[in-house]
Amino acid sequence: MHQSSQKEQGDLLRIATSSGDAYLQTLARHLIRASAAEYAYIAHFDPPGSPRLTTLVLCQGETSLPNLSFDFSEPLWKSVWPDSLAGGAPLHAENVSGIALTSREGTPLGTMAVLGKTPLQDSERVQSLLGLFADRTAALLEERCALKGAEKRLTLMASLLDGIPHPILFKDREGKYLGCNAATEKMLGFSRQQIVGKSLNEVAPKDLRTDCCLTEQRILSGEITATQHEAPLTLPDGEIRQFLIHKAAVTTAEGKIEGVACSFLDVTERSKAGTELENKQKFLQNIIDSVLDPIKVIGTDKKVLLLNAAARRPGTLADCAGEEMTCRDICHAVDTPCQNDVSLCPIEEVLRRKTHTKLLQYQRGNQGETELFEVVAAPFWSDEGELRGVIHWGRNVSERASMQSRIGEQEDRLQFLAYHDPLTRLPNRLLFQERLTRAMSRSRRTEEVCALVFVDIDRFRVINDSLGHDIGDLTLIEIGRLLLKGVRETDTVARFGGDEFMILLEGLEHQEQIALVVRKILALFDNSIRIRDIELFVTASVGICLFPHDAHDVESMIKNAEIAMYRGKTEGQNTYAFYRRSMDCRAHDQYALEMDLRRGINEGEMRLFYQPQIDLCQGKVTGFEGLMRWLHPQRGTVSPEEFIPLAEETGLIVSLGESALEQACRFIRRRQDLGRATGNVAVNISPRHFRQPGFVEMVTEVLTRTGGNPRHLELEITEGMIMDDRENAIRTMEELSWMGVGLAIDDFGTGYSSLSYLKRFPVNTLKIDRSFVTDLSRDSNDGAIITAIMALAKSMTLRVLAEGVESEAQLKALRGYGCNLIQGYFFSAAIPENEALTFEDSFRM
The missing domain is CATH 3.20.20.450 (EAL domain)
Known part of the structure; x- marks a missing residue:
């Protein structure tokens, strides 16, 4: 007993005084001896955030085994173990004791566990032993992960700098070059080894030295944080080219200035083209100024690129000046988006549809009042085929619109009624089928699952017959509200008619996720609902059809979900059923056990x-x-x-x-x-x-x-x-x-x-x-x-x-x-x- 205690103390001393891989090896062997287990391992998620574990150390007794990877599952003993571990024998909960290793913020880092072919003895003690070393081991994993990330970021940064075609270099406060990219070598005619550690006078062209000293001193003194200007530079081959030079302070996290970063952009060709471009712009401005209606060219960032004379003329669309105007300034004179419940933003419509649009929009009129404009907007493309902005033309049609306002209101109401259930205000069958069609198309592209959930209210006819249709209608409204509460904003809840509702779930990966959402929906019916001081207990039967696994068109999705709903109804009230067994065996087994449990309770088992x-x-x-x-x-x-x-x-x-x-x-x-x-x-x-x-x-x-x-x-x-x-x-x-x-x-x-x-x-x-x-x-x-x-x-x-x-x-x-x-x-x-x-x-x- 005394020898065993001495050995354990020796183990703890070695663990306490070791670090890195030696610490992991010593700890793993100690865990095996202290728990009488056959194996011990410490593993991290590789890559971080994935469900894949890779061992950093794996020991059998006193022997270190080659590291291996396996898929992590909750609980730990259900993880898919390689055949090389535990002889390929299936593990059980009593054969494994493990603990999650997390960062200080709670991010999963990995696991530490002991296991064997036979049940562990005194599992509570083993779990306490694992907990004793969990914090230090997690800290080591977190440190390794941070070092690996830092190395990766440094390598990536160097690669990024070399991938930039413009010269970039860095200097310290004494004017010595700390580093540069490949483009700098070409510009200065020196290799990177020849540049680093040298001063400006040793490697820079003569026409750059005087200017550099002055501007860099201002930056290092904190007078300015950055500067930008154009200057000609003589390259090693004698060619003189125009460069846009940008300099900025290099600071520490505390704001201390440590040096200067410089970048050089060759603008020689742009400078030559400047005069020609300016002449073209004047010609274009003269053309659009001759148009009587206001015309605006708006960039994709909503900044005004161009206005004609009519758009600038007081008393029309705007009376604004300045180079940093936005479309909101000249249309509304407010700093809020123009899109609201009344009108769409024509610029947003063009950017979204990538084609021209024609619509009505409320804008600021002659005296600052809100008036209705007929707007035509078209996309403005660059020579490379990229969307640069929108060409926007508008005409005041307030008088004509006033005559048609009642007709428009009626059309809006008819439009809403065409796509919504008038009782619950939920989408109706037509709108739901359209959304289901789009969801199925997205699912084909993303390879994600979308689910149609068919909800039928159990024995709803009894409510109508016994309490009247008024109570029945209010009950349906409340059920619609409950269903909306149980799903995400991106999901769709629709009333199909009578006591039938449809729910469209998108962006899900497997059946177990869907089952979880459906159980959450059914849980909403656990409590009673109160309608005009009447307490009602309502239950629902739910059928689920998955795309693309169970059907390939809208009609089949609806039919199969309804079949599944009726199949679930036979199992009792407030139940659900999938149209067929699908991808996740575990989820299906859980579902089968749940159905058995419902039946067992009902049948007295x-x-x-x-x-x-x-x-x-x-x-x-x-x-x-x-x-x-x-x-x-x-x-x-x-x-x-x-x-x-x-x-x-x-x-x-x-x-x-x-x-x-x-x-x-x-x-x-x-x-x-x-x-x-x-x-x-x-x-x-x-x-x-x-x-x-x-x-x-x-x-x-x-x-x-x-x-x-x-x-x-x-x-x-x-x-x-x-x-x-x-x-x-x-x-x-x-x-x-x-x-x-x-x-x-x-x-x-x-x-x-x-x-x-x-x-x-x-x-x-x-x-x-x-x-x-x-x-x-x-x-x-x-x-x-x-x-x-x-x-x-x-x-x-x-x-x-x-x-x-x-x-x-x-x-x-x-x-x-x-x-x-x-x-x-x-x-x-x-x-x-x-x-x-x-x-x-x-x-x-």
Whole structure:
């Protein structure tokens, strides 16, 4: 034992004093020895942000293995491992213990894990060990990533500079050249090695030296930050060319000036062409000035490039001057876009359509008032075929437009009604089909999935028949609002008619994403909706068709989605179904399990088994905890670890909880009928169920229906459920307590409840979490925690029950701490109802 401790201390010392790859190697071997695992690895995402992991170190025992790459999955044990790791054997959760490595900002960097062909021993200790080294290892990965990025940026910057055809060079404060690009070598006639470290007088042309010294001194002194001018330079071959020279200060992050950067642009040909271009511009200006209507040439950046005389004349479109006018200045005299709900921007239309447009637009008129103009705008192309701007011509047509305003308003209304449902104001079938057609075209180009979601409101006819069509119409409006709330702004929600809605989802990559959105939509129907003080519970059946996997045209998409909707309706209300099994097997398995779970709840496959709770002082059974089991006709007994998380994710946990409560209350009634007047039956309540509106009323109704005595019912809730919404939780607990229902805090000691709040909770029992019981004989800290819990319970007159007791040593230890209420496999696993009653009759200490 002493040698083992010395070796471990030696490992920790080597880890603490090593760095870089040596640290990673030493840590990996230590993890294997400390966890008794077969393998250990430390891996980073390569490239960063991808789901691909590449090991930086991989060890088997004391042997370093070649690094390898694999795809990362959540949870870690489901990752796709290469055949070379763990002998190609499939891994299970108990064979792997790992931890995510993240940056200080929370960005995923990689993972660190140990694994083997056999289950790991003491997985909690292994996880704590990994957590001990996670921060330093993550910091090392972050440092490696930063260094690699810096090297890449330096290489890229040098490559970019050499790719620039114009000379660029840098000087320090003493005038020595620090660096340059390839174009500078050609301009000065020296190699880069000959330039770097030299001064201006040693390498620069004579006609540049005097001017450079003066301007650079002004920059280095901070008088100016940059300067630009033209000057002739004599090249090494004697040719004189005109250059545009730009100089700017090179500063540190703190703003300290360290030198000067210079760039040279050869403008010789441009200078020669300047005079000719100026003459052409004058000729063009004379032509457009002869046109009586205002003409404007607007650049793609909305800056005015050219105006004719009519556009400048006071009393027409504008009375502005200056070279930096924008189209807004001369059309509206305001600094806001001209596009609004009333008129489109002609410039935007041309830029978008790349062709001419003709439209009506409101602009500033003669006296500054808003008037209507008929505008013709056409694209203005460069010689290279690039769009440079828009040629804009306008004529005031306010008088003519005034005569037609009523007709226009009616046309707008008819246009809206042609494409929208008049009741819900949502897009109608026609507009939806147009958008679906465009979405399918985009999907073909981007290879992304688009989904058509067919939503049918279950039993909507009952609302119409029983409450009237007015309530039915208001319900449809509210449903439309709910559906819009459940999707993105880029998605489309449409009413197809009656109680049918269509949703178009775009930009999705796989079926699991779509299923997540649909479950979010269905979750909107979990709560009631209120129409004119009438509370309605509405559910929906949903069918999903994917493009291009399930159909290739609009009609088939709609038909297949409807078929899937009806298929889902057969599974029960508030369900969804895909038209067919598709790309992601895991998503499909999850969906199949969810459908099985819905069916299992409806068909009574969910059975409550009962684990006895023993009073050591009295030597008898003092109660039971009801634990749900799924008796699947094909799968056999399905583990709660498999179906409980799914039930919580899909909202089925509420139905599952109601089933558990119903069975527990019937068991209570059966015990009453058999004359067993003592002992409670405990049931776990999920957070979502506990927070459901009407939870107390539901408990009351179940107790009334089954005839169970509320004083024999105990509901187990967790600290987190209470602390998330303390005041509402306390109110709910008080109402249950007034009914006589007992309350227990499950997994006590693992949450974060405050003693000041705990004394306000009307609870009867504290349940010691099994994590404190498991290592009780080995970990003195667990004993200290149990001692504190027992003292707290005694001061507040609360019962304490320890769960997860599996050995006689644990039993004796708990007894020594004064805990006499016990639950665990040491006495019995959870067993069916009849066996529980038999156990109660026959149990003797």
